[in-house]
Amino acid sequence: MSTAEIYSVLFCGIGGQGVLKAADILGEAAMDAGWHVMKSEVHGMSQRGGSVESHLRFGSGVFSPLIACGKVDFLVPFDGAEARRLRQCLARRGIDLGVYIERALGEVSHKRFLNTWMLGVLSVFLPIDESVWLSALEKVLRYALKENRQAFVAGRWAAKQNGTRQGRRHGGT
Amino acid sequence: MARGKTGKKELLSGNAALARGAYEAGVKVACAYPGTPSTEILETLAGFPEVDAQWSVNEKVALEVALGAAVGGVRSLYASKHVGLNVAMDPLMTSAYVGVSAGLVVVVCDDPGMHSSQNEQDTRWVALYGKLPLLEPSSPAEAHLFVQEAYRISERYDTPVLVRLTTRVAHAKEDVTTGGRREVAPKSFNIDAAKYVMVPRNGMRRHAVLEQRLEKLRRYAEQTAVNRIEEGDNTLGIVVSGVAYLYAREAYPDASFLKLGMPHPLPERLLRDFAGRVERLVVIEELDPFLEEGVRAMGLDVERRHVSWRVGELRPEDIPLIVKRRPRPRRDRAGARRPVMCAGCPHRFVFWILRKNKVTVAGDIGCYTLAAAPPLAALHTCVCMGAGVTFQEGLRRAQPGERFVGVVGDSTFVHSGITGLINAVYNRIDGVILILDNATTAMTGMQDNPATGTNIRGEPTRRLDLEELCRACGVESVDVIDPEDLESLEETLKRRLDEKGLSVIITRRPCWQLVRTRRPIPEYLREKCRKCGICLQIDCPALSEDEEGFIKLDEDICVGCDLCVKVCPFDALVSRWKEEAGEHS
Ligand SMILES: Cc1ncc(C[n+]2csc(CCOP(=O)(O)OP(=O)(O)O)c2C)c(N)n1
Numbered sequence: 196m197s198t199a200e201i202y203s204v205l206f207c208g209i210g211g212q213g214v215l216k217a218a219d220i221l222g223e224a225a226m227d228a229g230w231h232v233m234k235s236e237v238h239g240m241s242q243r244g245g246s247v248e249s250h251l252r253f254g255s256g257v258f259s260p261l262i263a264c265g266k267v268d269f270l271v272p273f274d275g276a277e278a279r280r281l282r283q284c285l286a287r288r289g290i291d292l293g294v295y296i297e298r299a300l301g302e303v304s305h306k307r308f309l310n311t312w313m314l315g316v317l318s319v320f321l322p323i324d325e326s327v328w329l330s331a332l333e334k335v336l337r338y339a340l341k342e343n344r345q346a347f348v349a350g351r352w353a354a355k356q357n358g359t360r361q362g363r364r365h366g367g368t
Numbered sequence: 369m370a371r372g373k374t375g376k377k378e379l380l381s382g383n384a385a386l387a388r389g390a391y392e393a394g395v396k397v398a399c400a401y402p403g404t405p406s407t408e409i410l411e412t413l414a415g416f417p418e419v420d421a422q423w424s425v426n427e428k429v430a431l432e433v434a435l436g437a438a439v440g441g442v443r444s445l446y447a448s449k450h451v452g453l454n455v456a457m458d459p460l461m462t463s464a465y466v467g468v469s470a471g472l473v474v475v476v477c478d479d480p481g482m483h484s485s486q487n488e489q490d491t492r493w494v495a496l497y498g499k500l501p502l503l504e505p506s507s508p509a510e511a512h513l514f515v516q517e518a519y520r521i522s523e524r525y526d527t528p529v530l531v532r533l534t535t536r537v538a539h540a541k542e543d544v545t546t547g548g549r550r551e552v553a554p555k556s557f558n559i560d561a562a563k564y565v566m567v568p569r570n571g572m573r574r575h576a577v578l579e580q581r582l583e584k585l586r587r588y589a590e591q592t593a594v595n596r597i598e599e600g601d602n603t604l605g606i607v608v609s610g611v612a613y614l615y616a617r618e619a620y621p622d623a624s625f626l627k628l629g630m631p632h633p634l635p636e637r638l639l640r641d642f643a644g645r646v647e648r649l650v651v652i653e654e655l656d657p658f659l660e661e662g663v664r665a666m667g668l669d670v671e672r673r674h675v676s677w678r679v680g681e682l683r684p685e686d687i688p689l690i691v692k693r694r695p696r697p698r699r700d701r702a703g704a705r706r707p708v709m710c711a712g713c714p715h716r717f718v719f720w721i722l723r724k725n726k727v728t729v730a731g732d733i734g735c736y737t738l739a740a741a742p743p744l745a746a747l748h749t750c751v752c753m754g755a756g757v758t759f760q761e762g763l764r765r766a767q768p769g770e771r772f773v774g775v776v777g778d779s780t781f782v783h784s785g786i787t788g789l790i791n792a793v794y795n796r797i798d799g800v801i802l803i804l805d806n807a808t809t810a811m812t813g814m815q816d817n818p819a820t821g822t823n824i825r826g827e828p829t830r831r832l833d834l835e836e837l838c839r840a841c842g843v844e845s846v847d848v849i850d851p852e853d854l855e856s857l858e859e860t861l862k863r864r865l866d867e868k869g870l871s872v873i874i875t876r877r878p879c880w881q882l883v884r885t886r887r888p889i890p891e892y893l894r895e896k897c898r899k900c901g902i903c904l905q906i907d908c909p910a911l912s913e914d915e916e917g918f919i920k921l922d923e924d925i926c927v928g929c930d931l932c933v934k935v936c937p938f939d940a941l942v943s944r945w946k947e948e949a950g951e952h953s
Binding site: 210265 | 377379405483484507535536539540541542543611613614615617618619683684685702703704705706707708710909924
């Protein structure tokens with residue numbers, strides 16, 4: 196295990212916010228960057244306005260599609276209440292990107308693009324080239340590609356401005 | 369030559385990977401009735417022009433068609449969720465007797481944790497009971513490979529093969545290396561009554577064949593690569609299958625593993641060999657102690673898992689607890705949002721009227737089951753598909769003086785409500801059955817069904833006329849009503865409830881997710897609001913209460929169905945439909 200290099204990302208929000216889409220984009224990007232990818236999501240009943248989460252892990256030495264509670268490296272929430280609920284799953288040095296939600300909502304042209312804006316933030320923390328991210332957006336999204344790309348770039352820029360140390364860290368698990 | 373792109377990496381769900389594997393194995397006929405978490409298997413297969421794919425009317429029909437096709441000479445596939453296979457148990461049990469000609473794979477998806485199901489059954493027992501080989505992949509990449517092996521087993525041993533996924537495998541995604549399709553030449557159908565006509569004399573012979581086949585499959589299980597020992601530190605030996613293998617490998621990277629890709633029949637020699645090497649023998653599995661009891665029945669000294677683990681799905685952090693012989697801890701979902709019917713859902717109108725008239729509702733399974741939750745709390749039973757119709761009969765027979773209504777969706781009615789309706793007519797029960805016709809199978813993600821007039825590929829087919837069907841069953845009064853017309857709906861419901869006889873009311877309006885029209889949203893007049901809270905009782909996701917008890921209308925969620933306008937007794941919510949219509953004319 197000590198040689199394993201694993202990135203564990205937990206996306207969360209409410210049905211309709213594009214939680215699964217966001218995780219799919221990261222999945223495609225991580226795969227195209229050459230990593231082994233495991234993702235988990237749940238369909239059906241919970242999609243009708245209920246809480247939705249998607250776990251995505253990539254790296255070397257990844258087996259499980261689910262992240263054990265306390266092992267989340269990056270929490271990417273699209274909803275404040277969901278963020279508060281799942282913060283307990285962060286690893287000791289895990290990063291909560293929930294601090295960006297408000298800024299994202301202020302910047303995006305429509306709530307629909309919150310997910311790609313937040314992906315832009317996440318992108319600066321991960322070992323995946325921007326060009327790979329952009330082609331993953333293209334692969335997964337069928338509508339409003341231009342707006343989504345703009346949101347992604349804006350989120351990425353906002354995070355770069357803050358520096359990658361700016362996600363909120365949490366002590367203890 | 370294999371066709372299609374080969375050696376390409378794709379990010380596939382367990383369902384898509386399984387479908388892709390079946391496609392590559394040359395599957396020709398594929399049948400299913402939708403059900404989470406299995407639905408995407410057929411949706412994926414329907415995307416391949418070489419595959420004759422269908423949404424069947426129900427699972428029994430699906431399995432019979434697929435079995436018929438396999439007996440008829442082409443590789444076939446059936447897929448459903450766990451409870452769907454219950455519906456198909458009749459053909460399944462005897463399919464083990466008749467066997468196949470070309471391969472038949474029966475895919476079943478269990479739902480530990482009940483993310484979207486009415487029970488948490490462990491369908492591995494069906495393999496034991498039905499005497500069928502069972503493969504269980506741990507990941508999408510394995511699903512892709514195992515289904516191809518399943519076809520080889522099916523043809524080599526002349527048997528249907530079960531492949532079981534669980535939600536976490538079906539809806540996991542992994543990078544999968546796909547291959548091309550290998551066409552398999554169809555065999556001809558040979559008349560062979562001794563094999564295909566299951567009258568007692570033939571059936572007895574086939575039962576003996578089945579028992580001999582199981583012995584052969586036991587030998588296969590000993591040498592197949594899907595079962596394997598991964599030797600590590602032998603102080604801890606873990607026997608494991610399915611997604612639990614992935615969790616356990618990360619939790620105990622140094623332990624020894626016996627990974628069972630084939631939980632039935634069990635490889636006894638391999639298990640004995642493994643047990644002999646390790647100091648502690650622990651089984652890690654989700655739901656029932658299926659492997660554990662199998663291993664114990666061999667006389668092996670395996671640790672007993674605490675009974676609390678039979679309930680709920682496993683999570684990675686559970687593995688050390690099982691190894692340390694602890695009970696399952698209580699897991700808190702506090703604060704998680706419950707699902708609700710969408711804004712603009714036509715079902716909400718129906719349940720508002722049912723609730724207003726205080727009728728007891730025998731419910732069924734679909735999006736409308738969400739009406740059971742408070743504050744609506746307007747659906748009072750839900751057991752299995754079709755029971756909306758039959759429970760209204762049972763309840764009336766038990767409580768003759770009372771008024772009950774049965775509620776069933778269009779897809780569910782065709783699946784298994786229709787037989788209950790014929791039963792009600794035949795056995796002369798009074799009552800009212802509401803068919804909520806939203807022109808789709810919404811709960812599982814908008815699949816077509818016979819009443820929509822479109823097949824799985826989106827091609828037009830003959831549409832089933834629900835009202836004619838009900839009349840043909842002998843129902844005398846069949847009304848068709850737009851549920852948004854609350855007055856007519858209420859008036860008709862009351863009249864039919866007061867009448868003798870059996871009536872059907874079809875409430876017809878397409879699912880909001882199908883049409884996605886946004887109408888002008890209502891205006892909220894704060895000064896008129898008396899904070900009575902009645903509008904909150906409709907359980908609309910667009911409405912909530914602010915700190916002072918006034919209403920918050922979420923303009924992004926609201927689609928302007930105006931139900932809240934219709935229920936508000938103080939005109940505090942006002943329709944903008946007319947205003948807008950005026951502007952545009
Ligand atoms: C035997 C069985 N098969 C499949 C399912 C999965 N399932 C749940 S509800 C449903 C169909 C719902 O469609 P419909 O009755 O038209 O109602 P809607 O969701 O459109 O309101 C299905 C297929 C199940 N629960 N049981």
